[in-house]
Amino acid sequence: MRDVLFEPYRLNDKITLKNRILMAPLTRCMAGPGLVPTDEMAAYYSRRADAGLIISEATIIRPDGQGYPNTPGLFSAEQILGWRKVTDAVHAKGGLIFAQLWHTGRVAHTFFFGGEHTVAPSAVALNGTVPRMRELQYETPKALTVSEIEQLVRDYAKAAENAIEAGFDGVEIHGANAYLIDEFLHHDSNRRDDDYGGSPENMSRFPLQVTDAVIAAIGRERTGIRLSPAAYVNMATDARDRQVFDYLLPALEQRQLAYVHLGIFDDSMQFDYLGGQASTYLREHYQQTLVGVGGYDADSASAAINAGKFDLIAIGRPFIANPDYVARVRQGDATKAYSDEMLATLY
Template identity: 45%
Template sequence: MTTLFTSYRLGGLTLPNRMVMAPMTRVRAAAGGLATSSMATYYAQRATAGLIVSEGVQPSTIGQSNPGTPGLHTDEQVEAWRPVTAAVHANGGRIFAQLMHGGRVSHSDTTGLQPVGPSAVPAVGDVFTPTGLQPAPTPRALDTAEVPEHARSYAEAARRAVDAGFHGVELHGANGYLISQFLSSNANLRTDRYGGPIVNRIRFAVEAVAATVEAVGGERTGIRLSPGGMFWGVQETDVHELYAALLAELAPLGLAYVHLEATADEEVLVALRRAWPGTLVMNPVLPMGPKQTSRDDADHWLGLGADLISFGRAFLANPDLVERLRGGLPIAPVDEATYYQGGDAGYLTYSAHQYAG
């Protein structure tokens, strides 16, 4: 019987359990998008996860969404990541880098550049900047000739990620960021080969993934998707048809996995599970929603055919989450006020379960 604690073969990796630490922004990077010694400690503390997926890492300067996030587009950033991945490896862990191009969810005060997107349509809501929240600006619509350059940026960052010691990468195709914007029917108003019908709206995602597979191999490449999600104001028509078409195009590429968020009805998600021939990572609850993933949620989705289960907030406050769930131990609550405040408080200050003497 498959449980959360059954091992799993993922590409060239043997995962000791089915638990994935989901990518979560923590904005603790140093100036220049450099990883830090605190980040090395943070990820190493959680190395008992079957797989860690890092916080979102920008593949280019213009791809940076939030201030304080790390990058993988300079030699200095690669060097800064090496102690992080080495610390995870030393603790017996496995780690993928999540590559996140923010697209229109960015600000010139953060990057020094006007954000870009599929169309000149601003995101809904306020974006983080070095001086606080500001309304999302109107992005510059990418010219057709420019689009492949942004697709290739994921591949270039993936090469750097592997050089930095990551076992692979996950393209952030969810939550209203650039790939999600191209999939969208209201953020993407293009009339060229990247817009309009489904076959065109999935093109950017497929090109980004294909370039990454060519760069580092399919077994080192995953993608995260949020079918029907409405983050940052994106909307998608024909959700099942859109994602079924996308998965059909991705299937021949031999990816390590597809990582789905619970942003659509279970019926739709189960149908996508059946449509995807490879490894499926399932995030069973709405990201940043009212509840955290529980053992019951995980078991439910393992029963529905998911191969791996990702946990987000529970891993923040419980670096030993695998051991806590295995032993039926209490799950510590997370302090939301420290999510993005910087520093080590609420970052390195969560401890493993303390047994009574």
């Protein structure tokens, strides 16, 4: 049953994966001064190079995208050089690695970048405090102007170019988990009445503009995107959101991306307005390469792939606990259980 996980998988003419197991993006908050990746990060990723593809921890495209401490960037020369150490280490072990491009939107905090405000589609604050820094209350963001949105599109494209310069094999646009791009796709966080809000077409405009700009910069074969059609974290559910994704997914399919990656913590969750699981909804509306995620183990993932539910599986916390996760699964060995204490060290 597990054999399907170890079959090579052809993403496109330029990229073939050696197996179907992806290392999911895992925010570790371990970057050094200037948000520069460290030698320890290079060693951490290289130990996991047996994955068919590593997706890096979320990496901010510009300073005001930061919402957590010590998250790496891809906007300075020093950061690019730091990531080059990581990609060289992964490639030396025969691995492939994509950079996940990130702007946290209203989940950002001015504490990190010293600006006057955070930015989002609409001036709607997120309730709560910043993880790992509970003394920081979320702020009310500034609603982006059209010219500021256009600048953000250029910034995503530049970050993609920087990723290729840093040696990455491609990028994953982070359009999930209630961060900036996802905030445009949900009615709770997008209350605009201009060309970027109100209708499925308008709400999809910014995500598609970013996607097109990244494709123009580095090619569709090197471009993936992560999406959360279910508003399951940091925003309220709205049944109208389905219409947005009903529009967005066929538009993305036309662009022939490397893949679409589900963003969810637990794929067993059911959503009435999606007709069940988020992965099932995505497969019904997107027939090209789909990456599943959210609580799967080797057996349940291989069963889902064999059933055609998705094509690749992204594994998260087990990769934190098991640098040799792929080898353990291949050999049928037990894996170590993840625990939160592991977050303090890059094993």
